[in-house]
Amino acid sequence: MNRGVNPELGLAILRVALGVIFISHGAPKLFGGMEATAGFFGSLGIPLPFAAAWAVALLEFVGGIFLVIGLLVTPMSLLLTLTMMAGIVLVHAPNGWYVIGPQANGGVEFNVALIAGLLMLVFGGPGLASMDGRGGPPGSA
Numbered sequence: 001m002n003r004g005v006n007p008e009l010g011l012a013i014l015r016v017a018l019g020v021i022f023i024s025h026g027a028p029k030l031f032g033g034m035e036a037t038a039g040f041f042g043s044l045g046i047p048l049p050f051a052a053a054w055a056v057a058l059l060e061f062v063g064g065i066f067l068v069i070g071l072l073v074t075p076m077s078l079l080l081t082l083t084m085m086a087g088i089v090l091v092h093a094p095n096g097w098y099v100i101g102p103q104a105n106g107g108v109e110f111n112v113a114l115i116a117g118l119l120m121l122v123f124g125g126p127g128l129a130s131m132d133g134r135g136g137p138p139g140s141a
Contacts, residue, residue, distance in 0.1 A: 011120070011127025012070075018117050019067030022080060026060030029053065044090050059083055067121075070130030077118040084111045084118070 004010065029037045034053055041049035041056075060083070063076040088111045096107040126132050 008128045019064045022060045022064030029057035070126045073126035077121045
C-alpha cells in the first residue's frame, strides 16, 4: 500500500493546523467571551450553560495546545470530535451544509471537516514531533 511521500509529516501538519484552529476558537471564549458563550448555550436549552461554556472553552483551548505539542492526541481528538458532533446537533444541522458561499447559513461543513481531521489523527496517529512519542506508523510505539 502506498502511503504517500511522508505520511508522518502530513499527520503532524494536520495535528498542528487543527490545534491552532481550536486554540483560536477557545481563546476568545476564555478571555472575555464567557458570558456571551454561556448566554448562547442557555438559549439552546443546554443545562448549566455557564459550566458547559467553561468546559467547551477549556477543551478547545487546552485541547488545541495539546494537539499542537502532540500530547494526548487520541483522547483530545476524541473529546473534540464529541464537541463538534454536539455543535452539529445543537446548532448547525438546522442551517444546512454550507458555512460560506452563496447558500451559506452557518451549516455543518466546517464541523464535518474538523471531525474528519480529528479522526484521521485518532486512526493515523499524531505524526512527527509528537510528545506522545508515537512518530511512526500506528502500532509502532
